[in-house]
Amino acid sequence: MYSVNYHRATSVADAVKKVKAGDGKFLAGGMTLIPAMKTRLAAPSDVVDLTHIAELKGIKVSGKTVTIGATTTHAEVANDEKLKKVCPALAGLASHIGDPAVRHRGTIGGSIANNDPAADYPSAMLALGATIVTNKRELPADKFFKGLFETALKDDEVITAVTFTAPAKAGYAKFPNPASRYAMTGVFAAKGKDGVRVAVTGAGDDGVFRSKEIEAALAKKFEATALEGVTVPAKNLMSDIHASAEYRANLVVVMARRAVAAANA
Template structure:
């Protein structure tokens, strides 16, 4: 490691002010940033720790509206009883992120701000038609995730919460890397009053995306059998040491079927 100035923010306003210092990075759970710093892929002069800001923690369920504050850890998302009743799919998804160390430290805000192309939360929020709330504005999930490790966040903008309406049915299934537990392909399906939304992580050349082919097949029949014969094009999918684009295309259909079956169960 190299010398770095550490700041513990007391509030969101305090964190915004501290961001004006040098080459500063925000630290939430640190599950990505700290390893990047260890390998010198990131070298900020200053770190602003958000994990002690109480206004950034907690889960609220008001009727069908769910709000999860940005510094809420994956473990808390997985274990919150109100969330388990309102949107069990999201709680179950959080319970399968990484290992216990990651789940106790990693946060939903940190995950979506980093927008790793194989992370789970981006697919969930995109499928749930969520709104990302920052200290400056509200951003629809469709507009928030803009590319590999890229988001619509601007300088001085901090994610404070995510909010969405609980779907009638939803589920998430992923084919995960056995070492990292990241998704080689992960599919989140959600059926709500506004229709069916299906989001895919771990596969796209440009990160998380919605599968129009699967959404169209499920629009009139939300059943796994409706996906029989549905082909997902491999053109914009990634190939790497873990799986080819064609293999991922097939996995998307398989994971989607499993997710729909789980949602209906």
């Protein structure tokens, strides 16, 4: 590790003030930032810890409306009983992130803010049509995620919560890397009042994206059998040491079938 100034923020306003003091970064769970700092991929002069800000914690469920504070951990999302009742797919997604140590430290806000192309939450936010709430504005997920590790967040902007309307049905399935547990391909499928939305993580060469081909098929019939014969183009998918673009194109459809089957279970 290298020299860095650590600050413990007491409020969102305090965090924004402290991050402006230098070339600062907000710290939530640190599951992405700390490894990046260790390898010098990130070298902030200041780190502002958000985890002690009470207003950023907790899960609220009011009818079908769900609001999750940015520093709520994966474990808390996975184990919240009210969330399990209205959107079990999101709780299930959180329960399979990393390992227990990661789930008890990593946060939903940190995951979304970093927008790792293989992270699980971005696909859920996109498929659920969630709204990302910051200290300055509210952004629909469709406009929030911009590309690999890129979002619409400004330097002095911090995520405070995410909110969405629980869909009638939703499911998530991923093919995890056996070492990291990150998704080599993950698909979140949701059927709500605005129709069917399907988002894919771990496969796109520009990060999370919605699959129009799968959405069109499921809009006719929200069942796994509706995806028989459906193909996803490999053109804009990722190729790496773990899988080719063509392999991931096939995985997208396979994971979509599993996600829909889970949604209908």
